[in-house]
Amino acid sequence: MFSQKIVDNLNKSSWIRAMFEEGEKLRKLHGPDKVFDFSIGNPEIEPLQAVEDVLKKLVQEDNPAKHRYMSNAGYDDVREKVAAHLSKEHGVPVQPQNIVMTCGAAAGLNVVLKALLNPGEEVIVFSPFFVEYLTYIDNHGGKPVTVPTVPSVFEPDPEVLKNYISSKTKAVIINSPNNPTGVIYSEQALKGIAAALEAKEKEYGTAIFVISDEPYTKVVYDNAVVPSVLNIFKNSIIVNSFSKSLALPGERIGYIAANTSIKDVDVLSSGLVYCNRTLGYVNAPALFQKVIAETLEESIDAEWYKIRRDMLYNHLVSLGFTCLKPQGAFYLFPKALIEDDVEFVKRAVKYNLLLVPGKGFGCPGYFRLAYCMSLKTIEGSLPAFEALAKELR
Amino acid sequence: MFSQKIVDNLNKSSWIRAMFEEGEKLRKLHGPDKVFDFSIGNPEIEPLQAVEDVLKKLVQEDNPAKHRYMSNAGYDDVREKVAAHLSKEHGVPVQPQNIVMTCGAAAGLNVVLKALLNPGEEVIVFSPFFVEYLTYIDNHGGKPVTVPTVPSVFEPDPEVLKNYISSKTKAVIINSPNNPTGVIYSEQALKGIAAALEAKEKEYGTAIFVISDEPYTKVVYDNAVVPSVLNIFKNSIIVNSFSKSLALPGERIGYIAANTSIKDVDVLSSGLVYCNRTLGYVNAPALFQKVIAETLEESIDAEWYKIRRDMLYNHLVSLGFTCLKPQGAFYLFPKALIEDDVEFVKRAVKYNLLLVPGKGFGCPGYFRLAYCMSLKTIEGSLPAFEALAKELR
Numbered sequence: 027m028f029s030q031k032i033v034d035n036l037n038k039s040s041w042i043r044a045m046f047e048e049g050e051k052l053r054k055l056h057g058p059d060k061v062f063d064f065s066i067g068n069p070e071i072e073p074l075q076a077v078e079d080v081l082k083k084l085v086q087e088d089n090p091a092k093h094r095y096m097s098n099a100g101y102d103d104v105r106e107k108v109a110a111h112l113s114k115e116h117g118v119p120v121q122p123q124n125i126v127m128t129c130g131a132a133a134g135l136n137v138v139l140k141a142l143l144n145p146g147e148e149v150i151v152f153s154p155f156f157v158e159y160l161t162y163i164d165n166h167g168g169k170p171v172t173v174p175t176v177p178s179v180f181e182p183d184p185e186v187l188k189n190y191i192s193s194k195t196k197a198v199i200i201n202s203p204n205n206p207t208g209v210i211y212s213e214q215a216l217k218g219i220a221a222a223l224e225a226k227e228k229e230y231g232t233a234i235f236v237i238s239d240e241p242y243t244k245v246v247y248d249n250a251v252v253p254s255v256l257n258i259f260k261n262s263i264i265v266n267s268f269s270k271s272l273a274l275p276g277e278r279i280g281y282i283a284a285n286t287s288i289k290d291v292d293v294l295s296s297g298l299v300y301c302n303r304t305l306g307y308v309n310a311p312a313l314f315q316k317v318i319a320e321t322l323e324e325s326i327d328a329e330w331y332k333i334r335r336d337m338l339y340n341h342l343v344s345l346g347f348t349c350l351k352p353q354g355a356f357y358l359f360p361k362a363l364i365e366d367d368v369e370f371v372k373r374a375v376k377y378n379l380l381l382v383p384g385k386g387f388g389c390p391g392y393f394r395l396a397y398c399m400s401l402k403t404i405e406g407s408l409p410a411f412e413a414l415a416k417e418l419r
Numbered sequence: 420m421f422s423q424k425i426v427d428n429l430n431k432s433s434w435i436r437a438m439f440e441e442g443e444k445l446r447k448l449h450g451p452d453k454v455f456d457f458s459i460g461n462p463e464i465e466p467l468q469a470v471e472d473v474l475k476k477l478v479q480e481d482n483p484a485k486h487r488y489m490s491n492a493g494y495d496d497v498r499e500k501v502a503a504h505l506s507k508e509h510g511v512p513v514q515p516q517n518i519v520m521t522c523g524a525a526a527g528l529n530v531v532l533k534a535l536l537n538p539g540e541e542v543i544v545f546s547p548f549f550v551e552y553l554t555y556i557d558n559h560g561g562k563p564v565t566v567p568t569v570p571s572v573f574e575p576d577p578e579v580l581k582n583y584i585s586s587k588t589k590a591v592i593i594n595s596p597n598n599p600t601g602v603i604y605s606e607q608a609l610k611g612i613a614a615a616l617e618a619k620e621k622e623y624g625t626a627i628f629v630i631s632d633e634p635y636t637k638v639v640y641d642n643a644v645v646p647s648v649l650n651i652f653k654n655s656i657i658v659n660s661f662s663k664s665l666a667l668p669g670e671r672i673g674y675i676a677a678n679t680s681i682k683d684v685d686v687l688s689s690g691l692v693y694c695n696r697t698l699g700y701v702n703a704p705a706l707f708q709k710v711i712a713e714t715l716e717e718s719i720d721a722e723w724y725k726i727r728r729d730m731l732y733n734h735l736v737s738l739g740f741t742c743l744k745p746q747g748a749f750y751l752f753p754k755a756l757i758e759d760d761v762e763f764v765k766r767a768v769k770y771n772l773l774l775v776p777g778k779g780f781g782c783p784g785y786f787r788l789a790y791c792m793s794l795k796t797i798e799g800s801l802p803a804f805e806a807l808a809k810e811l812r
Contacts, residue, residue: 027626027682027683028534028535028683028686028687028690029533029534029535029536029537029690030537031537032533032534032690032693032694033686033690035693035697036686036689036690036693039693066488068487068488069487070484070487072483073486078478081478082478082479085471085474085475085478086475090465091463092669093466093666093667093668093669093670094461094462094463094668094669095459095461095668095669096669129522129671129699129700129701129704130699130701132699132700132701133699133700133701134699135699136698136699137699140422140425140558141421141422141425142421142422143422144422144423144424158696158697161697162697162699165533165697165698166422233420273486274486275486275487275488276485276486276487276488276489276702276704276705276706277486277704277705277706278522278671278700278701278702278703278704289420290420290421293421293426293429294421296429297421297422297425297426297429300425300428300429300432301425303551304428304551304554304555304558305529305558305698305699306522306523306525306526306527306528306529306530306555306698306700307522307525307526307671307699307700308522308523308525308526308671309669309671310671311522311669311670311671311704311707312669312670313669313670313706314704
């Protein structure tokens with residue numbers, strides 16, 4: 027009666043719902059502070075005072091047109107500011123006409139894929155990956171191709187990548203700092219990818235685009251540097267949001283920036299604006315475009331996340347978990363203590379621990395924790411992890 | 420190099436861009452107040468003070484979680500208020516779990532179509548129609564089927580409709596008050612459509628959904644009543660936004676409401692929430708969900724539009740134009756003075772009049788004017804229409 031594909035997907039993801047409902051049941055049974063929900067990345071950090079102040083100022087201002095439609099690409103002055111900000115950050119010129127303001131990064135990714143893909147063209151994602159990429163690619167008639175990263179290092183290997191590129195490869199999605207691993211792809215790895223792509227572009231006479239999903243670039247630790255994709259990849263498109271950098275996930279505000287070095291980049295940009303309109307986003311929310319335009323140089327303090335990372339990472343390692351220390355983002359991706367990660371996650375529920383199996387990220391045998399909640403919750407969870415480890419070791 | 424379909428669509432719609440650029444050129448040449456841009460529906464009416472007051476209050480409030488993610492369906496309390504509001508307005512029970520808050524009606528339509536359509540299924544639209552419907556249907560693998568309305572009355576004829584329904588018909592989109600004609604579909608016409616659909620559902624053993632796109636229900640004149648689709652159609656889904664009723668088009672806030680009488684409506688609602696997430700909308704903007712929840716009973720004063728309708732309608736009729744008097748929305752859809760509506764619109768540019776040809780709405784021979792701007796602009800345009808009529812009569 028409805029879309030069979032959607033109903034099938036609902037059934038396939040019913041275990042997530044089941045887990046969520048189990049969590050709700052536990053919360054009711056034991057009280058919300060006794061349930062340690064590491065399953066979703068909804069940061070409990072507050073926006074900076076500077077952001078709240080700008081919002082208050084804008085709402086008070088007597089600007090009669092402030093809630094009206096603007097160009098589907100966003101306000102011109104906002105696009106100019108985003109372009110100037112990116113030009114400074116990346117050290118390469120970024121043009122305002124190649125910026126499209128979007129309803130967050132998820133919208134941006136859909137818009138980019140819609141503007142690029144012809145039926146049956148392939149999009150490469152590196153596993154482990156943010157699982158929604160597969161759906162986004164399918165939304166626009168593309169075929170996801172999963173390429174494994176180097177085991178336990180979780181960084182792409184350009185030599186492995188080459189084996190997965192075909193004449194139908196239209197794009198590669200990169201997500202660094204990575205959800206779920208916290209890895210920042212090194213400049214060396216990225217340059218290796220660039221060389222592999224260029225060689226294949228020549229071989230097939232095609233263009234392969236790098237779509238860089240960058241919501242976590244402001245959440246990095248220990249002075250780590252995120253290499254600039256605009257410098258490394260000629261055919262690169264940045265998709266970003268202010269969900270994490272300014273802690274505004276509910277407001278759906280982000281942007282697309284197409285590299286000036288793309289051939290016919292202005293045709294691409296027109297296509298992006300067209301897709302932003304016709305996919306029904308129409309335009310990024312008006313008020314928050316203005317908010318981020320005045321707070322582009324701000325970002326949350328990564329130290330807030332680092333304290334949480336260290337507390338949880340040190341504890342898990344002391345309990346015998348194998349885990350990479352995240353360089354960025356706010357997720358841990360440890361090896362499960364038993365081979366079956368779905369079973370592991372089910373067992374954890376007994377200790378009021380809500381986790382996500384690695385299978386959901388195309389990487390079975392691991393599990394993900396989002397450590398973006400209060401320290402009190404994390405502290406409270408430590409004995410639960412200890413008990414879980416004791417049972418399964 | 421990019422999506423061929425998108426590039427083709429860009430080329431096909433290049434005349435709109437050309438017209439827009441012509442308008443920009445005219446504005447620079449003669450000054451913006453000498454160009455009469457009736458081409459876009461971006462209301463110059465301001466939001467009510469009550470709406471601005473609620474926004475200011477919410478921004479001042481010390482609610483730490485206000486910019487975070489919430490359920491992909493929207494805040495529970497907001498969905499409850501929308502459901503209660505609709506229950507009261509329609510006189511039928513509407514359940515909060517069948518409400519999905521969306522990034523405006525355009526997003527809502529895409530979400531509904533994605534949740535309903537299997538590949539190649541057909542969606543009926545009545546011409547003249549809001550042109551984006553065709554793209555929205557195509558986005559999700561559907562096939563648009565255009566059914567003409569009764570000539571010059573612009574209301575659907577159930578007997579004609581029957582000829583266009585097949586075993587593949589999944590949905591009918593209704594838009595009343597209508598863009599571009601301003602017609603409110605009568606209860607009699609809607610009941611006729613309901614009977615036609617029911618007969619065909621029985622014949623084919625299918626379910627056919629009525630998707631009611633209702634952004635203009637608060638912009639109605641002369642005490643006209645918009646019949647309730649929830650009462651008339653068992654399988655109805657309302658898509659609405661606050662772009663027009665509260666004059667907030669730039670903020671992208673709206674909702675979907677699925678009729679409780681739909682079989683397996685909760686499966687449908689889960690599918691809608693899933694599609695809202697996976698199409699990349701994720702959730703409706705957080706702050707404006709809260710704004711509309713407190714201002715659901717408010718709406719702009721339709722009198723603001725009525726003055727403009729009357730001024731323009733009376734003038735055009737006095738010049739010999741054939742035109743229905745709109746019962747709602749803020750568009751006039753007169754017959755062009757020459758057969759070729761695209762040529763007519765081009766000729767109008769000479770008089771600094773920017774119009775849209777009926778061809779763009781699946782109805783050649785007519786043209787559309789959006790009368791949502793200042794009275795001064797409308798007054799200023801009157802001699803231009805007179806000169807145009809003189810040239811072409």
